[in-house]
Amino acid sequence: MVADLWLGICTSMQFTLLPLYMIDRGFSTAVAALTMTVYMLVAVAFRPVSGRLVDSQGRYPVIIMGSAVFFLATGPFPFTLPVWLLLVMRGLQGLGFCFVGTALMTLVTDIIPKSRMSEGIGYFGVTQMIARAFPPLLALALKDAFGYPVTFTVVFVISALMMLSGFTLRWGKKKTRASDHDTGGVSGMDASSLSPSRSDKKEPVWEKLVDRDALKPSTIMLFIAFAGSCAQTFLVVHAISKGIGNPGVFFTANAIAIVVARLSVGKISRKFGSVAVLAPGMALVSLSMIGMYSCANMAILITSGVCYGLGHGMVIPELNTLCVLSARNERRGLANSTFFMAIDLGQAVGAYAMGVLAGYAGLGSIFLMGALFAAITLFGYLLLRRKGFVRSSDFREAI
Numbered sequence: 333m334v335a336d337l338w339l340g341i342c343t344s345m346q347f348t349l350l351p352l353y354m355i356d357r358g359f360s361t362a363v364a365a366l367t368m369t370v371y372m373l374v375a376v377a378f379r380p381v382s383g384r385l386v387d388s389q390g391r392y393p394v395i396i397m398g399s400a401v402f403f404l405a406t407g408p409f410p411f412t413l414p415v416w417l418l419l420v421m422r423g424l425q426g427l428g429f430c431f432v433g434t435a436l437m438t439l440v441t442d443i444i445p446k447s448r449m450s451e452g453i454g455y456f457g458v459t460q461m462i463a464r465a466f467p468p469l470l471a472l473a474l475k476d477a478f479g480y481p482v483t484f485t486v487v488f489v490i491s492a493l494m495m496l497s498g499f500t501l502r503w504g505k506k507k508t509r510a511s512d513h514d515t516g517g518v519s520g521m522d523a524s525s526l527s528p529s530r531s532d533k534k535e536p537v538w539e540k541l542v543d544r545d546a547l548k549p550s551t552i553m554l555f556i557a558f559a560g561s562c563a564q565t566f567l568v569v570h571a572i573s574k575g576i577g578n579p580g581v582f583f584t585a586n587a588i589a590i591v592v593a594r595l596s597v598g599k600i601s602r603k604f605g606s607v608a609v610l611a612p613g614m615a616l617v618s619l620s621m622i623g624m625y626s627c628a629n630m631a632i633l634i635t636s637g638v639c640y641g642l643g644h645g646m647v648i649p650e651l652n653t654l655c656v657l658s659a660r661n662e663r664r665g666l667a668n669s670t671f672f673m674a675i676d677l678g679q680a681v682g683a684y685a686m687g688v689l690a691g692y693a694g695l696g697s698i699f700l701m702g703a704l705f706a707a708i709t710l711f712g713y714l715l716l717r718r719k720g721f722v723r724s725s726d727f728r729e730a731i
Contacts, residue, residue, distance in 0.1 A: 333459045335395070335501065336436050338494030340463025342406065343429065345471040345487050347564050348580070350422075353480055355569065361695070363415065365687025368565050370419045372680030374426035375433075376673050380541035382434040383669025387662060391439040392502050398431025399495040406491040409484035426676075432498070433672055438665045439501065441656050450653040451598025457649055458591055464641075465587030468568070469580035545658035546667040549651040550674035552610070552713055556647055557678025559705040560617060562686040562698040563640060564679065567624055570695040574627045581630065585637030593645025606650055607717065611710060613646030618706035625699035648675075 347368065354364035385394050405424035413421070437456075444452030474483040542550075571579030593613075601609050616639045623636030652671050659667035686698040 333456060335399075335432070335494060335497040336456070337459040337462055338490055338497055339399075339402070339429065339432055339436075340460050341467045342402070342487050342491050342494065344463045344467040344583070345483070345490075346409075346425075348468040348471045348568055348583075349475060349480065349483060351565055351569055352475070356480075359415070360687075361566070361569075361690045362684070362687040364569075365565055365683045366419060367422055368561070369680045369684040369687075371422045371426040371429070372676040372683070374423040375430035375676040376680060378427050378430050379434065379669040379673035379676065380666070382431045383543075383666035385431075386435050386438050386665030386669070391435045391442070391665075394431050394435040395439075395498045395501055396495075398428045398433075398435065399491075399498045400428070401425075402428025402432065403488075403491045403495045406484075406488045409487065410481040430669075430672065430676065432494075434665060434669045437652075437668045437672070441664055441668065446657065448598065449657055450601045450649055453652050453656075454594035454597050454645075454649040457594045457645070461587040461591040461594075463587075464590065465584045468583040469578065472568070472578060472580050542670040542673070543655070543659050543663050543667040545660075545663075546655035546670040549654040549658070550671050552709065553648070553651045553671060554674040554678045555709040555712075556614065556617060556644075556706060557675045558682035558685075559621070559678075559702045559709065560640070560644065561679045561682030562702045563621065563624060565683045566686065566690060566695055566698060570624070570699070571627050571633060573695065576627065576630060576633060579633060582633050582637040585634045586641035589638045589641025590645035593642045594649055597646050597649050601650055601653075606654065607714075609646045609650045610713065613643045613650070614706055614710035614713065616640070616643030617647070618703045618710065619643075621699045621703035621706065625696050625703070 350367040351361075351364040354367060355361070382394060382398070402425055405421045405428060408417070408421055437453075440452065440456045441449065470486075471483055474486060567582060568579050571582065597609055620636045620639035620643060623632050623639065626632055627636075652668075655667045655671040656664060682702075686701065689701060690698050
């Protein structure tokens with residue numbers, strides 16, 4: 333959790349700063365969006381590699397390698413870089429981010445008992461609350477007081493703390509425990525139904541890149557990430573254009589709501605099933621973006637942050653749980669990389685697409701588009717669930 337916290341702080345501060353930084357340098361919103369798109373596309377490209385390395389080489393070496401790459405790539409940002417070099421550094425950061433993120437989450441799922449996987453992933457995600465609550469405010473305050481170079485230097489120091497904290501995980505090796513072989517599963521379901529047996533025939537090439545069993549929940553996550561990409565990339569710029577002084581408060585409200593959701597989602601899912609978590613979660617994401625579009629005053633912005641946090645705090649751990657419990661134990665790393673690949677790809681494509689749309693139709697339009705996309709995803713999920721697409725043996729019976 334400590335290592336994940338430092339990674340989250342670095343990521344959150346740069347997501348807040350870089351679009352503003354690029355626009356202040358005179359570049360368009362589409363170019364500003366590339367700072368996120370390149371980061372996420374590289375993460376997408378290397379997710380399968382990270383997943384297979386985590387499964388074959390172990391969690392610890394991948395954490396150290398990823399954190400070292402992220403640290404080295406963060407060093408040049410205090411200097412005024414040409415756009416091409418800045419984007420190269422963002423790509424290297426994306427590589428480090430995907431390696432560390434995949435390895436940490438797989439290490440966590442090694443520890444959590446299967447019967448409480450959703451709760452455990454929710455608790456682990458509390459670190460993201462801190463990363464979303466204070467770093468955007470800190471980044472904007474430092475930028476206003478000292479300028480971009482000092483703020484990027486602070487991010488560099490925090491990346492060093494992330495790398496140092498990774499070294500403490502050398503003792504976090506997986507031990508065989510009864511819970512790892514628990515056949516009780518979730519909601520009393522046989523574990524064999526979560527990880528169907530496969531024949532020994534040769535594995536298709538595409539299954540070396542993604543885990544088949546994790547594809548369905550990951551696809552849902554892909555669309556939600558696409559819808560939410562506008563908030564991460566352009567909310568600060570949009571809110572400032574509407575006359576709101578420090579829109580970082582949005583992220584504080586968002587983070588507190590994430591904690592509330594993540595501490596509750598596991599218990600709700602175990603009692604009522606996944607649909608009771610995913611459907612309202614997606615509805616809240618859509619509603620929040622309508623509030624972001626309006627952004628009429630601070631109260632609406634804070635309310636939007638709460639709805640956005642509750643929605644993502646419900647959807648992400650539940651879908652992540654479905655991916656992990658669907659996969660075989662020896663493919664947990666690949667299952668996690670498949671899930672995070674969906675998030676990265678959705679955010680990468682969404683950020684650039686929204687940036688282009690903003691150039692033609694204005695910043696406000698992208699939040700309406702995000703709200704519409706989240707609503708369509710909710711409708712599609714409910715429709716496909718009724719038709720049996722997501723009611724198969726690779727999901728928990730409760731879905």
